[in-house]
Amino acid sequence: MSDYTKIILKPGKDKSVQRFHPWVFSGAVLGVTGELNDGDVVEVYDADKNYLASGHYQDEGSIVVRIISFIKKDINKEFWKDKFVDAIDLRKRIGLLDNKQTNAYRIVHGEGDEMPGLIVDYYDGIVVMQFHSFGMYLLKELFTEILIDVMGDKLEAVYNKSSSTLPRSAKVSSKDEFLYKKNIPENIILEYGNKYFVDVVEGQKTGFFIDQRDNRKLLEIYSKDANVLNMFCYTGGFSVAALKGGAKLVHSVDSSQKAIDLTNKNIELNFKNKVNHEAFATDAFDFLDALQKDVYDVIVLDPPAFSKHLQSKDKGLKGYKNINNKAFYNIKKGGIIFTFSCSQAISKEDFKTMVFSAAAATGRRIKILHQLSQGPDHPISIYHPEGDYLKGLVLYVD
Ligand code: SAH
Numbered sequence: 311m312s313d314y315t316k317i318i319l320k321p322g323k324d325k326s327v328q329r330f331h332p333w334v335f336s337g338a339v340l341g342v343t344g345e346l347n348d349g350d351v352v353e354v355y356d357a358d359k360n361y362l363a364s365g366h367y368q369d370e371g372s373i374v375v376r377i378i379s380f381i382k383k384d385i386n387k388e389f390w391k392d393k394f395v396d397a398i399d400l401r402k403r404i405g406l407l408d409n410k411q412t413n414a415y416r417i418v419h420g421e422g423d424e425m426p427g428l429i430v431d432y433y434d435g436i437v438v439m440q441f442h443s444f445g446m447y448l449l450k451e452l453f454t455e456i457l458i459d460v461m462g463d464k465l466e467a468v469y470n471k472s473s474s475t476l477p478r479s480a481k482v483s484s485k486d487e488f489l490y491k492k493n494i495p496e497n498i499i500l501e502y503g504n505k506y507f508v509d510v511v512e513g514q515k516t517g518f519f520i521d522q523r524d525n526r527k528l529l530e531i532y533s534k535d536a537n538v539l540n541m542f543c544y545t546g547g548f549s550v551a552a553l554k555g556g557a558k559l560v561h562s563v564d565s566s567q568k569a570i571d572l573t574n575k576n577i578e579l580n581f582k583n584k585v586n587h588e589a590f591a592t593d594a595f596d597f598l599d600a601l602q603k604d605v606y607d608v609i610v611l612d613p614p615a616f617s618k619h620l621q622s623k624d625k626g627l628k629g630y631k632n633i634n635n636k637a638f639y640n641i642k643k644g645g646i647i648f649t650f651s652c653s654q655a656i657s658k659e660d661f662k663t664m665v666f667s668a669a670a671a672t673g674r675r676i677k678i679l680h681q682l683s684q685g686p687d688h689p690i691s692i693y694h695p696e697g698d699y700l701k702g703l704v705l706y707v708d
Contacts, residue, residue: 315344330693334375349444366445376426414499422689435466530555536607546573634668680704
């Protein structure tokens with residue numbers, strides 16, 4: 311066995327690790343035996359020197375260890391390869407591999423796949439790796455080798471897109487680049503048969519909001535003959551789904567002109583512009599302020615994370631409440647609202663309470679039809695409730 315530096319926890323501070331929570335906070339550490347470098351594999355022990363877990367050490371931020379194993383092991387290529395194989399097996403189990411209708415999905419979802427600090431998305435041949443921790447970032451070449459081994463013909467290229475997600479110390483040396491390039495296929499992906507341009511290099515996140523796949527599909531059902539407003543449309547995911555579902559008219563809104571251009575491109579790609587669609591590059595708050603009553607039958611609200619940290623939670627909740635209130639007030643009788651929050655800092659309960667108070671302020675009769683989350687290729691470890699980040703409600707407004 312390799313000799314790893316040991317991190318000893320204070321008495322009583324081992325409880326969360328005993329319950330398989332994958333984070334060790336700096337306040338829990340009693341002492342360290344040996345040398346510590348950013349990104350190193352370390353072993354975590356309780357105060358009585360019993361082994362608890364192995365993980366990546368990181369200087370920056372309050373999480374000092376991100377746990378990658380609760381069993382004492384050598385952390386080598388085989389260890390990581392097993393993890394990738396497990397993650398891909400799960401995607402096979404949920405029907406996403408070799409799926410004729412959908413060829414974009416998440417292969418590795420951080421803690422949900424017991425690989426904290428790593429996101430891997432697949433776009434019909436192009437893999438985008440996004441590193442959120444220094445320890446994972448140091449393994450980028452090894453992971454590329456493993457992906458080539460395990461994915462065979464399915465892999466055309468691997469792109470590292472982490473310059474905005476890494477801790478400060480690592481950001482300095484990281485540049486977004488292809489780590490492997492056999493050939494770059496035309497970057498059009500399929501989602502439930504709908505086509506989308508995905509720009510992995512210039513696009514937001516890894517290129518597409520794959521986590522909303524099943525929620526976009528659900529929107530199809532509610533869009534027949536409806537006037538649909540898609541707020542925060544990005545590249546028009548929900549807009550394409552609504553038109554596919556038979557919407558009479560779709561309006562898409564995003565403050566980014568680039569996003570609006572891509573939305574128009576995606577509409578054309580799917581419908582050759584034979585549909586009633588208009589996109590507006592404008593601020594959502596201004597657009598909703600000017601909203602007329604009784605225009606839309608369906609409104610989608612999928613804003614960016616207004617609360618990135620716990621400190622900004624209250625401000626974020628105010629923002630959410632404001633846009634939800636406007637939608638509740640203006641939607642037609644018998645209307646449907648799809649409302650979301652992707653802020654990790656806002657819990658399901660916080661989100662519901664916010665929606666309740668936005669609703670109550672309008673006095674309308676409102677019912678919950680569906681409670682939504684991210685797709686199953688973004689699994690949530692039962693021991694890591696923080697992974698339950700995407701909250702959504704489908705509401706009936708009478
Ligand atoms: N629903 C989209 C993803 C939304 S991401 C999908 O299914 O793909 C959030 C989007 O909100 C981004 O495209 C961002 O450009 C946009 N945005 C952020 N702040 C905004 C604002 N104040 N007004 C309008 N759009 C905004």
